[in-house]
Amino acid sequence: MLTRRQVLKRGAIGAAGLATAGTFDAVGALAANPAAKRLKPYLDRMPPLLDNLIDATSARGATYDVTAALVKRKVHSQLPAAHFFGYLRAGGPGINDPVASYIGPAFVAKRNVGFKVRYHNHLAPGDYRKVFATRGARGASYLQFPPHPEVRILTHLHGGFVAGKDDGNPYVHYDAVPPGRVQTVTYPNEQQAALLWYHDHYLGDTRMNVVAGLAGGFLVRDRDDTGNGSFGLPHNAPGGGLYELPLAIQDRQWNADGSLRYPIDPRTDNGPWIGEYFGDTMLVNGKVWPFLVVDPCLYRFRILNGCNARILNLSIPGAKISVIGSEGGFLPRPASAKAIVMAPAERYDVIVDFAAVAGKTTHMKNHAPAEPVSTPAPPLIPVMQFRVNAKIIGGGHRRWPGDLPAFSGDLRAQHGPPKLSGGTVPGRTIALNEVGAETRNWKLNLNANPFGGRENTFRETLQHNAVEDWYFVNTTSDTHPMHTHLFSFQVMGRYNYDAEGLLAAMGGANGVGQVPVTKLKKYLRSSLLPHGPEESGFKDTVKANADQITVVRARYRLPSTALNADGSVRGGEQRYVHHCHIVEHEDNDMMERFAVVDHAPAPPQ
Numbered sequence: 001m002l003t004r005r006q007v008l009k010r011g012a013i014g015a016a017g018l019a020t021a022g023t024f025d026a027v028g029a030l031a032a033n034p035a036a037k038r039l040k041p042y043l044d045r046m047p048p049l050l051d052n053l054i055d056a057t058s059a060r061g062a063t064y065d066v067t068a069a070l071v072k073r074k075v076h077s078q079l080p081a082a083h084f085f086g087y088l089r090a091g092g093p094g095i096n097d098p099v100a101s102y103i104g105p106a107f108v109a110k111r112n113v114g115f116k117v118r119y120h121n122h123l124a125p126g127d128y129r130k131v132f133a134t135r136g137a138r139g140a141s142y143l144q145f146p147p148h149p150e151v152r153i154l155t156h157l158h159g160g161f162v163a164g165k166d167d168g169n170p171y172v173h174y175d176a177v178p179p180g181r182v183q184t185v186t187y188p189n190e191q192q193a194a195l196l197w198y199h200d201h202y203l204g205d206t207r208m209n210v211v212a213g214l215a216g217g218f219l220v221r222d223r224d225d226t227g228n229g230s231f232g233l234p235h236n237a238p239g240g241g242l243y244e245l246p247l248a249i250q251d252r253q254w255n256a257d258g259s260l261r262y263p264i265d266p267r268t269d270n271g272p273w274i275g276e277y278f279g280d281t282m283l284v285n286g287k288v289w290p291f292l293v294v295d296p297c298l299y300r301f302r303i304l305n306g307c308n309a310r311i312l313n314l315s316i317p318g319a320k321i322s323v324i325g326s327e328g329g330f331l332p333r334p335a336s337a338k339a340i341v342m343a344p345a346e347r348y349d350v351i352v353d354f355a356a357v358a359g360k361t362t363h364m365k366n367h368a369p370a371e372p373v374s375t376p377a378p379p380l381i382p383v384m385q386f387r388v389n390a391k392i393i394g395g396g397h398r399r400w401p402g403d404l405p406a407f408s409g410d411l412r413a414q415h416g417p418p419k420l421s422g423g424t425v426p427g428r429t430i431a432l433n434e435v436g437a438e439t440r441n442w443k444l445n446l447n448a449n450p451f452g453g454r455e456n457t458f459r460e461t462l463q464h465n466a467v468e469d470w471y472f473v474n475t476t477s478d479t480h481p482m483h484t485h486l487f488s489f490q491v492m493g494r495y496n497y498d499a500e501g502l503l504a505a506m507g508g509a510n511g512v513g514q515v516p517v518t519k520l521k522k523y524l525r526s527s528l529l530p531h532g533p534e535e536s537g538f539k540d541t542v543k544a545n546a547d548q549i550t551v552v553r554a555r556y557r558l559p560s561t562a563l564n565a566d567g568s569v570r571g572g573e574q575r576y577v578h579h580c581h582i583v584e585h586e587d588n589d590m591m592e593r594f595a596v597v598d599h600a601p602a603p604p605q
């Protein structure tokens with residue numbers, strides 16, 4: 001399977017090819033896909049996902065079993081049921097349950113209550129062909145697969161503060177989990193309340209495994225965020241209304257037979273490859289363009305951008321929106337917002353007030369994000385419908401929450417400005433490169449070093465407990481959502497810079513390598529621009545925009561499961577990766593290894 005990643009390039013069908021779909025229709029571009037046009041929106045109820053939980057809040061040390069298997073699900077009432085990959089739990093929806101969502105069970109964890117999970121791979125050879133049965137103008141896309149494509153998986157807890165061996169990353173588990181095998185992990189949950197998610201991370205096939213359905217939610221609760229109305233937050237009443245709901249948003253394409261459509265480059269012969277996957281329908285919690293009946297009061301939506309590549313810009317006309325949290329937990333203070341721009345894997349914790357639209361219908365919409373965000377995605381505006389009751393009938397309230405819990409561990413306040421703005425915090429550059437865009441030799445990497453095979457030893461070596469700034473230097477023409485495993489960070493801000501000048505001076509065959517931070521100074525074209533108000537908390541995924549250097553600050557802490565009794569790093573080092581979360585990019589080498597050790601040299605300055 002690995003040869004697929006190593007051999008393939010995306011060819012000429014790049015981002016621009018998808019955006020101007022006219023020349024691409026023979027192999028399944030958006031314009032050539034009639035299935036979406038026939039689908040009537042807002043026919044299907046949004047699955048709340050709360051009926052498929054693994055409550056792990058009380059059983060310290062318990063073990064839960066989750067099985068990845070071929071499932072049959074129906075994503076829209078006008079489409080037949082079709083095959084997906086699903087994570088299943090005992091007592092949850094079965095293999096053949098058209099009503100259920102393909103999204104996996106949501107774990108509910110409690111801070112400092114650890115547990116184990118066994119992820120079983122029950123996917124069989126040939127299951128790719130059952131999911132990706134695209135019949136395009138040039139035949140079936142499954143002809144691109146080898147005759148017996150084995151489905152390997154590797155489950156990563158995104159946002160999880162875990163030891164390297166429990167992380168589910170290709171630095172530790174390069175060969176992933178073959179069919180019939182089990183991945184056993186320990187989640188200590190030594191972290192603040194937040195919405196995490198688990199999803200596949202098998203290098204080279206992540207984009208297929210995720211688009212096929214291998215993802216689920218993971219909610220951490222703590223003293224501040226009990227889920228029972230702490231801080232006046234909307235919550236789910238037992239037997240009553242549901243006021244705290246996950247919204248997992250994903251774009252997908254479909255064939256008329258209800259099966260997934262993944263447009264392909266016809267010139268490849270060992271698996272479908274495109275530069276970015278953009279859908280022409282939007283799903284929330286596993287249903288296409290669903291509706292949700294709401295009361296005219298406050299809701300708490302835990303929004304996940306679960307798309308492979310699409311950057312969302314979400315708004316709800318008539319409703320008042322306030323962002324209270326991001327990937328790492330609550331913000332220091334709520335941030336009111338007209339729209340929320342979310343790249344793949346970003347999560348926002350949002351309060352929405354429907355009072356002003358009582359008795360009416362409103363919609364969540366997705367408009368093209370404004371600059372400096374840059375994305376080749378074709379437009380896809382409708383997301384979901386809200387049918388607002390005239391009166392509150394489920395026990396909800398309209399009392400806007402007051403102060404959020406005290407914000408702790410603020411690295412921004414404690415350590416001053418970044419080095420390039422006169423500060424003293426050590427910095428490290430991570431250069432984002434795209435070489436030969438729109439050509440057959442298209443390739444991506446970080447720091448001029450493609451992730452490559454297991455023989456690649458290039459990595460960032462980080463000292464346990466050190467505080468550092470990372471400078472994501474984007475030399476490409478698009479926004480990339482950069483995601484760090486293990487640690488969450490604070491966004492310090494962004495500098496505009498002269499990308500062409502930097503490329504001309506320091507670019508090689510693989511783009512720009514790891515430049516000492518101080519060498520970036522002469523290319524800056526602005527002072528440090530402030531981060532958005534919704535970026536004021538801790539995050540694990542940040543939008544690194546084109547023509548900008550995005551600075552984030554982190555402390556490289558490790559969980560107890562990665563430390564010896566004397567506080568030293570277990571095994572001498574703990575291994576992780578960081579990468580772009582456009583899944584097609586992550587599969588195409590835009591990923592880098594890092595290790596946390598007891599004593600590391602300072603980064604090049």
Ligand SMILES: [Cu+2]
Nearest residue numbers: 480580582585
């Ligand atoms: Cu990317």
